Amino acid sequence: MGRACVIIDYGMGNLQSVVNALRYLDVDPIVSSDPKLVRDADTLLLPGVGSFRKAMDELNASGLAEAIQHAVTVQHHKILGICLGQQLMAEFGTEDGGCNGLGLVPGVVDRISQPSGGQIKVPHVGFNRVSFEPESRLFYGFEGPVDCYFVHSYSLGVQARPGLAALCDYGAPFVAAYENDNLYCTQFHPEKSQTNGLRILSNFISA
Amino acid sequence: MLKKRIIFTLLFDNGSFMLSRNFRLQKVGNISWLQKNYNFSNVAFFIDELVVLDVSRGQRDLEAFLAALTEISTGCFAPIAAGGGVDSVVHAKQLLRAGADKVVLNSALFEQPHLVQEIASEFGQQCVVGSVDLKANGGGYDIMVNNGMRKLNMPPSEALAWHMRGDVGEIYLNCIDRDGTGQGYDLDILDILPTDWNLPVIIAGGVGNAKHFAAGLAEPRIDAVATAHLFNFVGNGLMNARRALVREGLHLAEWPDIRAVDLGRAG
Numbered sequence: 413m414g415r416a417c418v419i420i421d422y423g424m425g426n427l428q429s430v431v432n433a434l435r436y437l438d439v440d441p442i443v444s445s446d447p448k449l450v451r452d453a454d455t456l457l458l459p460g461v462g463s464f465r466k467a468m469d470e471l472n473a474s475g476l477a478e479a480i481q482h483a484v485t486v487q488h489h490k491i492l493g494i495c496l497g498q499q500l501m502a503e504f505g506t507e508d509g510g511c512n513g514l515g516l517v518p519g520v521v522d523r524i525s526q527p528s529g530g531q532i533k534v535p536h537v538g539f540n541r542v543s544f545e546p547e548s549r550l551f552y553g554f555e556g557p558v559d560c561y562f563v564h565s566y567s568l569g570v571q572a573r574p575g576l577a578a579l580c581d582y583g584a585p586f587v588a589a590y591e592n593d594n595l596y597c598t599q600f601h602p603e604k605s606q607t608n609g610l611r612i613l614s615n616f617i618s619a
Numbered sequence: 620m621l622k623k624r625i626i627f628t629l630l631f632d633n634g635s636f637m638l639s640r641n642f643r644l645q646k647v648g649n650i651s652w653l654q655k656n657y658n659f660s661n662v663a664f665f666i667d668e669l670v671v672l673d674v675s676r677g678q679r680d681l682e683a684f685l686a687a688l689t690e691i692s693t694g695c696f697a698p699i700a701a702g703g704g705v706d707s708v709v710h711a712k713q714l715l716r717a718g719a720d721k722v723v724l725n726s727a728l729f730e731q732p733h734l735v736q737e738i739a740s741e742f743g744q745q746c747v748v749g750s751v752d753l754k755a756n757g758g759g760y761d762i763m764v765n766n767g768m769r770k771l772n773m774p775p776s777e778a779l780a781w782h783m784r785g786d787v788g789e790i791y792l793n794c795i796d797r798d799g800t801g802q803g804y805d806l807d808i809l810d811i812l813p814t815d816w817n818l819p820v821i822i823a824g825g826v827g828n829a830k831h832f833a834a835g836l837a838e839p840r841i842d843a844v845a846t847a848h849l850f851n852f853v854g855n856g857l858m859n860a861r862r863a864l865v866r867e868g869l870h871l872a873e874w875p876d877i878r879a880v881d882l883g884r885a886g
Contacts, residue, residue, distance in 0.1 A: 432718070538819070
């Protein structure tokens with residue numbers, strides 16, 4: 413652990429549960445909306461649920477988007493995007509008419525589509541099976557597929573290779589986790605995935 | 620494939636956690652009882668999701684509820700939905716800030732549909748759990764609101780169809796007649812759902828043992844089974860029930876016991 417672990421607060425979602433999970437792992441995070449703290453943090457977490465467009469508006473208006481870019485591309489500090497956080501790290505989201513994301517992860521975030529023939533319920537809610545790449549750092553120490561908790565209506569398509577760390581299938585395959593150098597994100601909620609998620613968070617912290 | 624869920628529901632009434640039978644409440648213990656005597660932190664490792672409801676009949680003590688919610692969420696690494704008397708976006712936000720991931724709305728679904736839309740637009744559709752209390756009326760069911768005290772004068776399927784337009788993420792169906800009886804779920808309440816219903820369904824009311832869970836989990840229309848009975852699965856009851864259900868081949872998520880997992884305490 414370096415100097416600071418900052419959970420980025422841009423007004424969306426339950427940040428307390430991420431705090432609780434990190435504290436359980438003996439990490440004491442700072443919850444902050446201050447771009448200056450974000451620019452210098454060694455470890456960033458970008459959680460969140462809700463609308464992609466609204467979140468990007470918040471991140472851009474507050475200067476947090478620029479601070480995140482600086483932290484991860486200039487200073488090379490590590491970041492974990494969770495749920496909406498993963499989506500925001502992508503290039504583009506189609507929700508509410510569409511807008512650009514942070515552009516850290518290749519790919520487009522689109523609404524979960526119905527498979528031909530069958531009918532699936534949207535949002536995708538609950539634990540689902542995640543298959544990971546053997547060299548994944550987030551999934552270090554796991555054997556075989558891992559059950560993780562999802563709650564979302566939009567997802568990142570699998571065109572995001574390389575960097576694809578884990579896949580989940582709901583109607584169609586989508587990116588469950590991505591990791592490329594210092595950039596990490598998960599569509600599922602590690603802080604809500606019982607001991608599976610605590611272990612994934614622990615792997616991120618020690619990565 | 621998507622796993623089905625076991626949900627534990629805690630009922631809170633002005634400082635105490637309650638047992639409910641046909642919506643009549645009986646006091647069990649406060650938050651310290653829940654943690655120390657009931658060992659809720661351990662129970663929380665064997666559920667897929669937690670629901671915490673303020674079912675106070677009189678004046679609600681929101682501060683006390685938020686304090687209890689905060690304490691419960693600290694040791695619970697599963698999703699939490701909270702509700703009971705939510706009457707504003709600010710109220711919903713307070714629940715989310717206290718550790719909830721979702722907001723449960725009951726009477727508001729039918730009495731303040733604009734509030735439901737506002738909360739969905741502020742926090743997303745996935746953040747709204749629509750809770751619907753049903754009472755048999757000899758042949759069908761009535762939706763009951765205001766803690767089960769007032770009958771809604773609209774056929775359930777019509778009342779629910781309105782919520783398929785995108786403001787509710789899941790529906791929690793509770794059968795008042797079975798509530799707290801331990802007789803098993805009334806699966807017939809599923810028939811009130813419109814035929815093209817496409818949101819996740821949680822069923823509640825009547826669980827007494829693991830077989831009742833199994834019957835609910837085996838029903839294709841059900842995504843999650845809930846129990847609010849504090850004494851049906853005491854000690855390792857929930858852990859044992861969960862393991863038995865997995866052995867029977869029911870699609871439940873699996874994760875290692877907290878005592879067996881090496882978290883490498885990274886700090």
